Amino acid sequence: MPKEKTVYVCSRCGREAAQWVGRCPACGEWNTYRELTVRPQAPASAMGEHVRRALGEAARRDPQPVQLCSVEASEEARYDMHDAELNRVLGGGLVPGSLTLLGGEPGIGKSTLLLQTVLGLEGCRVLYVSGEESERQIKLRADRIAPCRSDCLLVCETRLEQIFLHIRNTRPDLLVVDSIQTVASEAADAAPGSVGQIRACAAAFLKYAKESGVPVLLIGHITKEGTIAGPKVLEHIVDTVLQFEGDHHNLYRVLRSIKNRFGSTAELGIYEMRSDGLRPVDNPSELLLSDESERLSGVAVAAAVEGVRPFLIETQALVSTAAYGTPQRSATGFDLRRLNMLLAVLEKRVGFKLAQKDVFLNIAGGLRVTDPAIDLSVIAAVLSSNVDTAIGGGVCMAGEVGLSGEIRPVTRIEQRIAEAARLGFGRIVVPAANVKGLAPGRFRIELVPVRRVEEALRALFG
Numbered sequence: 001m002p003k004e005k006t007v008y009v010c011s012r013c014g015r016e017a018a019q020w021v022g023r024c025p026a027c028g029e030w031n032t033y034r035e036l037t038v039r040p041q042a043p044a045s046a047m048g049e050h051v052r053r054a055l056g057e058a059a060r061r062d063p064q065p066v067q068l069c070s071v072e073a074s075e076e077a078r079y080d081m082h083d084a085e086l087n088r089v090l091g092g093g094l095v096p097g098s099l100t101l102l103g104g105e106p107g108i109g110k111s112t113l114l115l116q117t118v119l120g121l122e123g124c125r126v127l128y129v130s131g132e133e134s135e136r137q138i139k140l141r142a143d144r145i146a147p148c149r150s151d152c153l154l155v156c157e158t159r160l161e162q163i164f165l166h167i168r169n170t171r172p173d174l175l176v177v178d179s180i181q182t183v184a185s186e187a188a189d190a191a192p193g194s195v196g197q198i199r200a201c202a203a204a205f206l207k208y209a210k211e212s213g214v215p216v217l218l219i220g221h222i223t224k225e226g227t228i229a230g231p232k233v234l235e236h237i238v239d240t241v242l243q244f245e246g247d248h249h250n251l252y253r254v255l256r257s258i259k260n261r262f263g264s265t266a267e268l269g270i271y272e273m274r275s276d277g278l279r280p281v282d283n284p285s286e287l288l289l290s291d292e293s294e295r296l297s298g299v300a301v302a303a304a305v306e307g308v309r310p311f312l313i314e315t316q317a318l319v320s321t322a323a324y325g326t327p328q329r330s331a332t333g334f335d336l337r338r339l340n341m342l343l344a345v346l347e348k349r350v351g352f353k354l355a356q357k358d359v360f361l362n363i364a365g366g367l368r369v370t371d372p373a374i375d376l377s378v379i380a381a382v383l384s385s386n387v388d389t390a391i392g393g394g395v396c397m398a399g400e401v402g403l404s405g406e407i408r409p410v411t412r413i414e415q416r417i418a419e420a421a422r423l424g425f426g427r428i429v430v431p432a433a434n435v436k437g438l439a440p441g442r443f444r445i446e447l448v449p450v451r452r453v454e455e456a457l458r459a460l461f462g
Helices: 049-055 084-090 110-119 135-145 161-168 194-211 284-290 335-349 371-389 415-424 453-461
Strands: 005-010 033-039 099-104 125-130 153-158 174-179 214-221 238-247 252-260 267-272 277-282 299-306 310-319 329-332 357-363 395-397 427-431 444-450
Touching: 033 194, 084 238, 084 267, 084 277, 099 110, 110 174, 110 214, 110 277, 110 284, 125 161, 125 194, 135 153, 135 174, 153 161, 153 415, 161 194, 161 427, 174 194, 194 214, 194 277, 238 395, 284 310, 299 371, 299 415, 310 371, 329 335, 335 357, 335 371, 335 453, 357 371, 357 395, 371 395, 395 453, 415 427, 427 453, 444 453
Parallel strands: 099 214, 099 238, 125 153, 125 174, 174 214, 299 395, 329 357, 395 427, 427 444
Antiparallel strands: 005 033, 238 252, 252 267, 267 277, 299 310, 310 357
16 A cells, blocks of 8 residues: 655645755745645545535546547627626636636635625526634625525535535536635645645536536635735636735725636726625726825826726825935835836936935825826826926826836727726826827817927926
8 A cells, every 4th residue: 555655835835846845946935834744546435425426426527538620619608697797707607617706805705705706696506615603694795795585595614525515416507615724635735725635626616517517616815925825726726726815904996817727817897895794886986096086196096907897996196306316206006116117217317316305106096007108197197206396287197118218109008098088087197199090079088299308397397
């Protein structure tokens, strides 16, 4: 009989090694390898009877290779989740037989989002498996969120074999597991929440989803330290990885698609946390822009696009004399390295000396924006705070800044202009290369084409 063996697994990324190493060669973290005892593969008789029955008879089939050109491919049928934001991030809805992971920090609202979603599904038999809360706790939250319109079944269980027993007895149309860290299998010799347990349980749910056609939603917790096995271990197993993020002190939550085998990963969903649950934000521009009755220095409005959704956001900057010897550079919601690059462009190409000044940047609303088109608004906000001069009202901008100080064209310029005009802005500063081909007078807003940073600053400050 084969003997047990010992391996070392990184608790951050899940990489295995034959011996302990100080620094993980995959993720670069130090002192993350943990010793794990691996048992030999259990025979079929040792596998839980309920697990084998729930997985069905499909595993017994012997598939044969087929020619790629003979495979019939059609558009995937999707389940409507009755949530416009969630449907957008998923790519149009939930695909049958898919395994979706919703990750985020503890307490951010992951369970609330999925619970209010499954409660609103009419004619759908849902099995909600909870390993963290009692039935009474979930019932109290459900009564506060929304009335139940679905055939939602609730079970509080952490043993994988018992979960598959309930699956075999109820035959659900949708399975929700909250959370994957609490589920443990008797066949895996590891503690609940460890890398070995999470991999084994996730593989069992994946096999069930693919063979039964039932979509499975998993909830996974992550921490900033990465000390527990989280979504990073499961990213290569699941079909879709959704990241739910936001500030605990802010009302807004952002749902991002990190990986999606059935859609785009550039989509973005915005929710507002309220006492009765999460409310989808259909028009984030009106909520992310503050009152323009009093214009202040250091504030610039950018026309950003995430996926196919345009919205306007405020870029806030504060430039002050460095109180200590080394100037500080801080950015919230924006890449700090890109901020340093833009400050270098201002100093080298435009001539503004910011080397001995502190620069603080903030994206209003608690959002994290990766669109390069907000570069122009970042530079404008920094310069506005530096000279303590407010940018004129009714002006927004969009443009990527290059290292030589040129304003590079951006994508979806027509959607950005239309969104700015719809919200009542009178002028928009755009790259000159994007203006070519646009019909004059098509938009009810003045277009200010610029080619370099100096032209943009003259158009904004005169």
